[in-house]
Amino acid sequence: AQSVAQPEDQVNVAEGNPLTVKCTYSVSGNPYLFWYVQYPNRGLQFLLKYITGDNLVKGSYGFEAEFNKSQTSFHLKKPSALVSDSALYFCAVRDSSNTGKLIFGQGTTLQVKP
Amino acid sequence: DGGITQSPKYLFRKEGQNVTLSCEQNLNHDAMYWYRQDPGQGLRLIYYSQIVNDFQKGDIAEGYSVSREKKESFPLTVTSAQKNPTAFYLCASSITDLNTEAFFGQGTRLTVV
Numbered sequence: 001a002q003s004v005a006q007p008e009d010q011v012n013v014a015e016g017n018p019l020t021v022k023c024t025y026s027v028s029g030n031p032y033l034f035w036y037v038q039y040p041n042r043g044l045q046f047l048l049k050y051i052t053g054d055n056l057v058k059g060s061y062g063f064e065a066e067f068n069k070s071q072t073s074f075h076l077k078k079p080s081a082l083v084s085d086s087a088l089y090f091c092a093v094r095d096s097s098n099t100g101k102l103i104f105g106q107g108t109t110l111q112v113k114p
Numbered sequence: 115d116g117g118i119t120q121s122p123k124y125l126f127r128k129e130g131q132n133v134t135l136s137c138e139q140n141l142n143h144d145a146m147y148w149y150r151q152d153p154g155q156g157l158r159l160i161y162y163s164q165i166v167n168d169f170q171k172g173d174i175a176e177g178y179s180v181s182r183e184k185k186e187s188f189p190l191t192v193t194s195a196q197k198n199p200t201a202f203y204l205c206a207s208s209i210t211d212l213n214t215e216a217f218f219g220q221g222t223r224l225t226v227v
Contacts, residue, residue, distance in 0.1 A: 009154075032212045043120075043204055043218035044157075051213040090156065094212045099162065100145060101172070102206070102216055106156040 002027045004093050006105035013081045013112055021076040021108045023091030032094035033074045034102065035065055037087050044090060050074060061085070081112045117141065120205050120219035126227050127192070127199065135190045135222045137205035143217075145210050146188035150174060151202040151221075160203075163188055164210055192224065200226050 003026045013019045025031055032051060036044040048059025055067045065076050076089060091105040118139040127133045137146065145164045149157040159172030163182040177196025182188055188207075192199045202223050208216040 034215055036218075041202075041221065041223065043220045044206075046215045046217070049213070049215055096212060099170070100164065100208070100210055100212055101147065101159055101162055102157075104149075104157040106154065 002093055002095055002103055004091050004103055004105040006089075006091055006108045008108050009106070010109045010111060013110070015083050015112055015114050016080050019078050019081040019085070019110065019112070021089050021091075021110060023074045023076065023105060025072050025074060025091075025093050027093055027096060029096045031074075032096070033065075033067065034092045034094075035059065035063070035074075035076050036090045036092065038090065038107075039087050047076070047089075081110075083112050083114055086110055086112045118205060118207050118217050118219040120203075120222050122222060123220065125222055125224045127224060129226055130194045132191055132193050133224065135192070135203055135205075135224070137188045137190065137219060138186055139188075139207040139217075140186060141207055141217060142185070143207035143209055144185070145208050145216075146182070147206040147208075147216065148172075148178075148180065148188070148190045149204045149206065151204060157204065160190065199224055 005024045034049045035047040038044050050067045058064045090107050092102045095101045121136045147162045148160040158174050161180040163169035179191045204221050205219045206216040
């Protein structure tokens with residue numbers, strides 16, 4: 001079965017410091033991986049995706065993610081955190097069967113302190 | 115203004131009542147999805163539809179029903195059989211290619227009173 005794990009419920013970082021939100025996956029076949037962000041009482045906003053090719057993917061709002069096939073990881077990163085980055089972050093993988101559904105991790109709350 | 119619209123934003127239901135949550139998209143997407151979000155549990159798939167007039171159960175379909183009579187619309191009914199319906203409900207749509215992202219609505223918060 002395909003799955004996604006986000007091992008940290010919460011990540012705390014000081015403004016201006018680099019941040020990393022971790023994600024590991026388990027899939028059969030090629031992985032199609034996504035990161036989304038959610039602000040309180042709002043829907044999910046797409047940040048970036050890995051399909052194939054470069055292992056470093058750049059996305060919206062200065063975020064990037066590093067794909068590591070040997071470690072089956074897709075960690076979200078940002079060189080310099082902003083207070084406004086504080087939100088709930090979800091990693092997801094597409095079900096590679098014909099359903100195409102998105103399978104989500106549990107989510108990680110990012111808290112950036114001034 | 116293209117996108118996916120959910121209504122209402124907040125919904126209150128008495129125990130024993132059915133309620134219907136609306137989801138409309140003008141993105142010309144074939145696939146549509148309903149997810150339920152509870153604190154600490156991430157998003158769980160309720161139902162999905164890959165084409166008009168067809169839909170499949172997701173991981174937690176019990177107590178819910180859907181229809182897909184039009185490409186643009188995928189309403190979700192929360193029936194009285196759903197034991198714990200209080201949650202945040204999210205609708206999403208996408209094209210059916212695996213390498214494309216899904217777009218989400220702003221959500222409906224359902225509370226049973």
